[in-house]
Structure formats: structure tokens, C-alpha cells
Amino acid sequence: MPLDREQLLRQANAVLDWNRRHLNATSVLSEAQVGECFAEHFVVEPNGRHYAASRADYLAFLNDMKAGMAGIDYDVDHALADGDAVTLSMRAHIAYGDGRREHFRAMLLMRFDADGKVVLWHEVYVPLPATT
Numbered sequence: 001m002p003l004d005r006e007q008l009l010r011q012a013n014a015v016l017d018w019n020r021r022h023l024n025a026t027s028v029l030s031e032a033q034v035g036e037c038f039a040e041h042f043v044v045e046p047n048g049r050h051y052a053a054s055r056a057d058y059l060a061f062l063n064d065m066k067a068g069m070a071g072i073d074y075d076v077d078h079a080l081a082d083g084d085a086v087t088l089s090m091r092a093h094i095a096y097g098d099g100r101r102e103h104f105r106a107m108l109l110m111r112f113d114a115d116g117k118v119v120l121w122h123e124v125y126v127p128l129p130a131t132t
Helices: 005-022 055-068
Strands: 038-046 051-054 069-082 085-096 101-112 118-127
Touching: 005 069, 005 085, 005 101, 038 055, 051 055, 055 069
Parallel strands: 038 118
Antiparallel strands: 038 051, 069 085, 085 101, 101 118
């Protein structure tokens, strides 16, 4: 049975919360933890690129990506849910262990399967100018 609008929005926020908890250099991730949010096989499309991914592939990618990160956070400005997807207009903030910070404007489309697992992560992000 497909997820309704409120379930989709809750699931999208749960994925962002999962990222907040796990995308930092001190977290130890497992394939099972990736499976808390992501289907066994899914598609990742960041800024025009296209990757068919498995949980194992994504785990390797995430471990590499988060190696220098202190954490990630999001400010969601708009959220739309329809059918099996949620689209978020947001700002993403990444902090690094060396004190650097990066800020992005992002549009994220997540499609979910009937179990509430991500089957598509389609993101367009643009760096925001550094602030002092």
C-alpha cells in the first residue's frame, strides 16, 4: 500500500534526521543502517550525474564522504509530497573537523517504495557564498 502525504513527509524528515545522526567522522555505519532508509537498490542523481546504487555501494560512498565531516544539518524551506515522492527546497550546512563550513541551496526529490525506503535520491545543490 503506498504511503499517504503525511507518511511521505514523515519519512523524508526521518531520512534527513538519519543523515544528521550518521554523517560525521565519528559514526560507524553498517549496511543494515543504510537499509533503515534506503532500498536494496536505488538511484542517486546528484547535480546531473546518475548512479545505480546498492546499500553496499552507498555505504562505501558515505564512509568516504563523511570522513572529515563534523556533521550536516538542513533548513527545509518548502516540502511537497505527491504520489510516492517528496520534494524539499532547503539549505544544507556541512561542518568539517578542521573548522570549515560549507553552505548549499538544495532541491531534493526523494521517491519511496511501498516500504518507505528511498528508491531515488535526486538532488541539485549550489554552494552559497561563504559568510564571516
